[in-house]
Amino acid sequence: MxxxxxxxxxxxxxxxxxxxxxxxxxxxxxxxxxxxxxxxxxxxxxxxxxxxxxxxxxxxxxxxxxxxxxxxxxxxxxxxxxxxxxxxxxxxxxxxxxxxxxxxxxxxxxxxxxxxxxxxxxxxxxxxxxxxxxxxxxxxxxxxxxxxxxxxxxxxxxxxxxxxxxxGQSRTQGEAHMADIDIETRKAEARKAFDRFDVNGDGFITAAEYKSVMAQLGDFNVTETVAQALINKKDGNADGVLSFDEFWASLNH
CATH class of the missing domain: 3.40.80.10 (Peptidoglycan recognition protein-like)
Structure with missing residues (x-):
């Protein structure tokens, strides 16, 4: 990440x-x-x-x-x-x-x-x-x-x-070079990325966690509002937080 x-x-x-x-x-x-x-x-x-x-x-x-x-x-x-x-x-x-x-x-x-x-x-x-x-x-x-x-x-x-x-986002669907990447390798990379943002380890990423990690990485452009908007795009059940299954599904829809 x-x-x-x-x-x-x-x-x-x-x-x-x-x-x-x-x-x-x-x-x-x-x-x-x-x-x-x-x-x-x-x-x-x-x-x-x-x-x-x-x-x-x-x-x-x-x-x-x-x-x-x-x-x-x-x-x-x-x-x-x-x-x-x-x-x-x-x-x-x-x-x-x-x-x-x-x-x-x-x-x-x-x-x-x-x-x-x-x-x-x-x-x-x-x-x-x-x-x-x-x-x-x-x-x-x-x-x-x-x-x-x-x-x-x-x-x-x-x-x-x-x-x-x-x-946490691939290039446009169907790109040939993405198809060449092994699915398990992609899933392992996705899990590492997800875990980095799941600060408290409860299996969900909140907007506050996302904003906090981005600030640690030196990116202060991500406000909590921006973080929530990013989560909402991938949040399949609309509960305001992101599970790994939702995160992974968003990469493959």
Missing amino acids: ERAFPPVRWIPADDANHTVSDRPRAHPVDFVVVHVTEETFADTRRIFQDPRAKVSAHYLVGSADGRVAQFVREKDIAWHAGNWDYNTRSIGIEHEGWPDRPEYFTDALYDASARLAAAVCHRYGIPVTRDRVIGHSEVPGATHTDPGPHWDWDRYLDLVSRQLICA
Whole structure:
């Protein structure tokens, strides 16, 4: 489970560069937008903290070491997509580098970004598909070309999907690479993930337990309301808590 939530350093963007909100209550979150900075990590940080810039993203992933910084809370609206509707409905992930310089797309960057995207997709129930995990260039009305032709989408989505196995959600039903994974192996991984969140060992996960464990893992975006919404999606008998059977069934319906 821990692999889906990378360590994140909080570096707030200037208040002039984003909009305070209350997502997902105020707006649904149903896209991940992949960006490439065309700046260094340090310069991107300076831009997001410059009140004159009028731009920000929720996250920035470093090229050399895969370090992750968060600049805008997920509940708030970052100004990253160049389209207000998509800004309100998405999480923006910037990647240090340039679209025409593939050497910046390192293993460390792909791995950290995939773990981050898996956490986001798991939290909001976003399918790991090319119509939901999109490039900046694919936003309607976009004037940018990032992440560009050297971004390996097949590799990226596969990495995100593999992380979601540990986070309690598989890629879209029927994906061939998921069918190749032995059922008992998947069930064992699912049991380990479930037990990590069943803090008191009573066989059920509550919203308070989910929120507590996520905070221990360094993810403070999961409020108890968000945790309860995630549980409710998998809660077959609508009793407000999650049993392992319900958790396992949700992975295979």
